[in-house]
C-alpha cells in the first residue's frame with residue numbers, strides 16, 4: 557500500500573470537505589495521514605469585521621509567515637506522495653499555508669512528488685506561482701494541480717464570499733448564490749482520487765496532470781487571467797505602503813487599509829462590469845497569448861518571471 561500525506565489549511569472546513577471527497581474512493585487502497593496546519597494565533601472565522609479581514613492583506617501579499625503549532629507528522633514514515641490543500645488570500649497563498657511552507661515542517665516535502673489542491677473564489681493563479689517557486693526551493697516535485705473555484709459570475713461570487721467570510725453564511729440566500737466551491741463540485745472531487753493513486757502505483761506521475769486535466773481539474777476562465785493580473789499589479793504596492801505604518805494588528809495601518817478596501821470595492825462593484833468586458837475583449841484580441849497563458853496555468857512546471 558502507498559503512503560500518502562495530506563497537509564492542508566482551512567478556516568471554514570471547505571478544504572477538509574474537498575480532501576475527504578478526493579480520498580473517498582482510495583482510502584481503502586492507500587494509507588492516508590491527514591495533518592492540519594494551525595496558526596498559534598488563528599484568524600477569526602467568521603471574520604465579523606472588515607478591519608480584521610483587510611489587516612491580513614499585507615502579510616498575505618508579502619508572504620510574511622506567522623508561528624504555527626507543532627505539526628503531527630509521523631516521524632520516520634516514508635511517504636510516496638504529499639497532497640497539499642490550500643487557498644489563496646489576496647492572490648497569494650493564505651497566511652496559514654505560507655507559514656507552513658516557510659516552516660521546518662515543510663522539509664517533509666523534500667524529494668517528494670506533490671499534488672496541490674486549491675479551493676477558492678476564482679483567483680488562484682499568482683498564488684500557485686508562489687507555491688511552485690517555494691516547492692522548487694524545497695526540492696519537491698509538483699506533479700499535479702486541481703483548482704476548484706466558484707463558477708458564478710465574478711460579481712455574484714464576490715457578494716456571496718463577503719457574506720460568507722464576514723457573516724459565516726456559505727449557503728445561498730434570497731439575493732446571492734452559495735459561496736465558494738459548490739457542494740456538487742466538492743462531491744465530484746472524488747473522481748480525482750483514483751486517478752492520482754493509479755498514476756502513483758503505475759509509476760506514471762510524470763503524466764498525472766494530463767489525466768487530471770482530462771477530468772476537468774482546472775476549469776479556468778480566460779478573462780479571469782486578465783482580471784487577476786490587474787489586481788496582482790496593485791496589491792504589492794498597497795501591501796508595502798501599509799507595512800510602513802506597522803506590523804499586523806497595528807492601529808496605525810487602519811487608514812491605509814481603509815483606502816485599500818474602498819479602492820478594491822470600487823474596482824469590484826463599480827468598475828468591474830466595464831473592466832470585465834474589457835478583459836474579455838483583450839482575450840479575444842490576443843487569442844494566441846491567451847491560449848499560451850491558459851496552457852501555462854493548466855500545467856505544473858514553473859517558469860520564473862512568467863507572470
Ligand SMILES: Cc1cc2nc3c(=O)[nH]c(=O)nc-3n(C[C@H](O)[C@H](O)[C@H](O)COP(=O)(O)O)c2cc1C
Nearest residue numbers: 566567568571643644645646647675676677678679
Ligand atoms: C483573507 C481572505 C482573502 C481571500 N482572497 C482570495 C483570493 O485572492 N482569491 C480567491 O479566489 N479567493 C480568496 N479567498 C477565498 C479563499 O481562497 C477560500 O476559498 C475561502 O476562504 C475558504 O477557505 P478555507 O479552505 O480556509 O475554508 C480569500 C479568503 C480570505 C479569508
